[in-house]
Amino acid sequence: MDELSQKGRLPKEPKVLFAFFLHLSYNRRKHKIPGIADAGPFCVSRHVYLERNGKTDMYIIAGLGNPTKEYEKTRHNAGFDTMDILADKLGVSIQERKHKALCAKGIIGGEKVLLMKPQTFMNLSGESIRDAADFYKVDPEHIIILYDDISLEVGQLRIRGKGSAGGHNGIKSIIAHLGTQEFPRVKIGVGAKPDRMDLADYVLSRFSQTDRSVMEDAFHEAADAAQMIILEGCAAAMNRYNGGRKQCRTL
Secondary structure, eight states: HHHHHHHHHSSSHHHHHHHHHHHHHHHHTTTTOOOOOOOSOOOOOHHHHHHHTTSSSEEEEEOOOOOOOGTBGGGGGGHHHHHHHHHHHHHHHOOOEEEEEEEEEETTEEEEEEEEEEOOOOHHHHHHHHHHHHHHHHOOGGEEEEEEEEEOOTOOOOEESSSSTTOHHHHHHHHHTTTOOOOEEEEEEOOOOTTTTTTTHTTTBOHHHHHHHHHHHHHHHHHHHHHHHHHHHHHHHHHHSSSSSSSSOOO
C-alpha cells in the first residue's frame, strides 16, 4: 500500500482510502455505470451486475419478413434478406427454430447477439420478439429491428433510436408486445408505391433487376449499420448512414 501511495496512485491513510472508494462508488451509481454491486463500494463484473438485476448483457437483431418461398425476395422481406447477409458476415447460419423464429447466435465486438427471422408472418412479428426478449431478459434498447420502408427511396437507409410504427404492421406488432416505441431500428428503403396500386400488392412484389442490384448493396450496408449500433451506438450509426439518397414521398 505504501509503495502504491508513494507513486501517487492511491491515498495512503486507510480512512482516506475507504472514502476514496466510497466516492468512486457513489459517482458510478449517480451516472448509472453498471458494474457496481448493490451492497457497498466493491466492483463486480458487468455481467454479474446485469444478472443480479434480472437482465443479460445481450442484443437481439431481428429482420422482419414473411416465411415460405412465396415471399422470398419481395420488398416486404428486406429485413430477412439483410439478416442473411449479416449472418454470413458473422459466419453463422440462421436455422435454429426457437421463439417462433429462425435464430442463430453470434458475437459482435465481444457482445452476445441473437439473430432472428420471425416466422409468425409480418403482422404478428411482436409475438416472436417478445418471446425472445423475455427468455433472454433483453431490454428494448438492445433490440434492433431491420425492416422495409416505402417512404424511402430504393436502397436508402434511415436509422432511428425510437419512434412510431409509421404504418408498418410488423413494427406496430412489436410496439404492442414490448409496450414501448423505444427500440432502435434500421429502415431499408424499398421505394414509394405507384399510384393506383394496392399497398399490399406493392410490398409483396419483387424488385426490377436494376433495383435488386441496388438493394443488394443496401442489405450489406444495413447489416453493417446494425453492427455499428452495437459497436459505437445509435447516434454514430445515424451520422454514418442517414441521408444519402433522396427521400420518397410518403403515402
